[in-house]
Every structure is written in C-alpha cells, then in structure tokens.
Amino acid sequence: MAKLRICYGDEVKLLDGKEGIVKYIGHTDFFPGRTWLGIELHTNDGKHDGKVRNRVYFNCQENHGIFVQSKEIAVVLKSKEIDKEIPLDELVYVNNYGKGRVRFVGQTMFDDTGIWYGIELLQRDKRAAKGNTDGTIDNIVYFKCENHCGVFVRSNQLRLVGMNKKKKKRKRKKDYSI
Known part of the structure; x- marks a missing residue:
C-alpha cells in the first residue's frame, strides 16, 4: 500500500x-x-x-x-485548496536557509495567527543562515532536531524541492550522414 x-x-x-x-x-x-x-x-x-x-x-x-x-x-x-500543500517529511527549500524536511505543520503557542511549518535543516551552506531552534520554543516541543538545525517559517518561505525547475531539452544533433 x-x-x-x-x-x-x-x-x-x-x-x-x-x-x-x-x-x-x-x-x-x-x-x-x-x-x-x-x-x-x-x-x-x-x-x-x-x-x-x-x-x-x-x-x-x-x-x-x-x-x-x-x-x-x-x-x-x-485536499484543501490552499496556496501550497506541503505534507510532513516533504523535502523543501527554505528561503535563506537551504534544504530541509517538514517536521511540523500547524498552529503554535508562540503565534496562533495561521499555519507554521517546522523545518529540520539538512544541507548546511556556509552562506545560509543558521537555524534558531531544536524544534522546541518556550518549552513546547513541536518537533525534534539538533540545536540550531531547525526553523519555523510560513508557507511563502518554502518551495518543494524539484518545483519550478525547467526541464532542459536536449538538442538533437543533426544527422548529416548519407
């Protein structure tokens, strides 16, 4: 299944x-x-x-x-028609942070004005910002990851990995054989 x-x-x-x-x-x-x-x-x-x-x-x-x-x-x-549907465990790109996995989706106690995504950052690019959490905020565990490897963001800061990539078309070589 x-x-x-x-x-x-x-x-x-x-x-x-x-x-x-x-x-x-x-x-x-x-x-x-x-x-x-x-x-x-x-x-x-x-x-x-x-x-x-x-x-x-x-x-x-x-x-x-x-x-x-x-x-x-x-x-x-x-499926609810919202701006983006990003399920748990999905691989995403987070603006300014790089790649990560969705580990939490929902309302939070630190800000109940909408949906938050808890992301475990995976790929550490030296130019990217560090995460600011281990998945816990104000002693409430939303998800678990290593310290400074997690962030909470809104959907407008996420992009599914593989989205918006243009497929490169291969140019066919012309066959000049006779």
Missing part, C-alpha cells in the same frame, strides 16, 4: 469510518517521540476540543477533536 500524502487542511476518512479535517501535524506532550495528526471530526465522536493537558494543539468544538497516527487514515477524501 502506498503511503498517503496527508497535508494540513485535508479532509480524511479514518479506518474506523470517522471523517474530519487535519488541523495539526507534529509532536505532542502526551505521547512524545511520535508524529500525530490532530483531526477535527465532523461528528461529536471525538475526545476533546483540540486542547489536551492544558495545551492547545488546534481549535474545534468540544468532543470533535481526536489525535491519530497516519497509519489510521484510510483515505484522503479532499
């Missing part, structure tokens, strides 16, 4: 039949070391409102929130 490409804002169907919208992708305090998807269910079959143990991961109605792992997603029903 091919791995699903799950993005923030996608409408998904879980293996148990429940449906909802992906509102959070990243680590949690209640089960560290794993990546979780926060789902806002269409029905009140959830367990919370996006807040668990006094930390807000996302916002939804009471009993509409649930956390699952990607293996519990049966199918992506509809």
Whole structure:
C-alpha cells in the first residue's frame, strides 16, 4: 500500500469510518517521540476540543477533536485548496536557509495567527543562515532536531524541492550522414 500524502487542511476518512479535517501535524506532550495528526471530526465522536493537558494543539468544538497516527487514515477524501500543500517529511527549500524536511505543520503557542511549518535543516551552506531552534520554543516541543538545525517559517518561505525547475531539452544533433 502506498503511503498517503496527508497535508494540513485535508479532509480524511479514518479506518474506523470517522471523517474530519487535519488541523495539526507534529509532536505532542502526551505521547512524545511520535508524529500525530490532530483531526477535527465532523461528528461529536471525538475526545476533546483540540486542547489536551492544558495545551492547545488546534481549535474545534468540544468532543470533535481526536489525535491519530497516519497509519489510521484510510483515505484522503479532499485536499484543501490552499496556496501550497506541503505534507510532513516533504523535502523543501527554505528561503535563506537551504534544504530541509517538514517536521511540523500547524498552529503554535508562540503565534496562533495561521499555519507554521517546522523545518529540520539538512544541507548546511556556509552562506545560509543558521537555524534558531531544536524544534522546541518556550518549552513546547513541536518537533525534534539538533540545536540550531531547525526553523519555523510560513508557507511563502518554502518551495518543494524539484518545483519550478525547467526541464532542459536536449538538442538533437543533426544527422548529416548519407
């Protein structure tokens, strides 16, 4: 079975039949070391409102929130039409930083005005800026990486690696043989 490409804002169907919208992708305090998807269910079959143990991961109605792992997603029903869909673990180019991998997607406690992408920087170009985090900000772990190898950015600072590359057309050599 091919791995699903799950993005923030996608409408998904879980293996148990429940449906909802992906509102959070990243680590949690209640089960560290794993990546979780926060789902806002269409029905009140959830367990919370996006807040668990006094930390807000996302916002939804009471009993509409649930956390699952990607293996519990049966199918992506509809991809949200946002400016860019960049899923977890995708290889990206970050303006001024170089290449990295998406390790977190969602709202944060340090700024809840939109979606942030947590990036683990991979390729260190001497001209590129250093990262400014290990994935933790204000004692909240969003993802884990080595110190100064992570950054939080908005989607307008990201580009999927391989995007906007023009394919070079090979010039055919003229055949002058007779």
